[in-house]
Amino acid sequence: MKLIILDRDGxxxxxxxxxxxxxxxxVPVSGSLQAIARLNQAGYTVVVATNQSGVGRRLFDMTTLNAIHQKMHQLAQQAGATIDAVFYCPHMADDNCxxxxxxxxxxxxxAxxxxxxxxxxxxxxxxxxxxQAGFVAGCRPYLVQTGKGKKTLEKGGLPPGTGVFADLASVVDHLLEHNNSLSGE
Structure with missing residues (x-):
């Protein structure tokens, strides 16, 4: 199974x-849903792992979070993409989960x-x-410079081997090019 784990916001x-x-x-980042569609076409299972402390902060409830994810799935489908699963943490940092x-x-x-x-x-x-979460679990980390990515890059301290790309579409270009060169295509 070819698996990729994406953060949501940013x-x-x-x-x-x-x-x-x-x-x-x-609102989707330009090209992100099309990038997910390309991952799907290449045989990837696409999973989202996202902190959603707004639930714990009572800024929105689970019904609203589900509606947000429903919109994400609908727009992804319109772009020919499938997000196979969404894992989320509704807790605040103080909850120590x-x-x-x-x-x-x-x-x-x-896993x-x-x-x-x-x-x-x-x-x-x-x-x-x-x-950090992905690296500790054994994943290969990729930083995108959308969302908070540019600030994250400026601060430094990235896990060893982190790839840095402009956006999700650029990461997907890299992964698909790398996969094709590994398979001899």
Whole structure:
């Protein structure tokens, strides 16, 4: 199984310091849904792992989060893309849970659910905590410079071997080119 794990806010959709609190506020980053479609066409299972502390902060409820994800799935389908699963942490940082990134709980749950090792599985994020969670779980981290990515890059301290790209479409270009060269195409 070819698996990829994507953060949501700042990678697939535009991020907001005030949180994405409604389906209307969920706007895809240009080219992100088409990039997911290309991953699907190349045989990838696409999974999202996202911190959603707005639920814990009571900025929005689970019904609203589900509506936001429904919009994401609908727009993805319109672009010919499928997001196979969405894993989320609704907790605030103070809750000290295992699922909130930078902890790797969501990644371990993905590995259990799909019965796979995450060793070398690409994970794409725009924040250090996205990359740290994936790295601890054995994933190959990729930083995009959309969302908080440019600030993350400026701060430094990225996990060893982190690939840095302009956006999700650029990461996908790299992965598909690399896969083709590995298979001799």
């Amino acid at each position: 990678v697939i959709n535009h991020d907001s310091d005030a949180f994405i609190k409604s389906p209307e506020e969920w 295992d699922c909130r990134k930078p902890r790797a709980g969501m990644f371990h749950e993905i 259990r659910r799909y019965d796979v090792s995450l060793k070398g599985v690409p994970t794409v994020g725009d924040s250090l905590r996205d990359l």
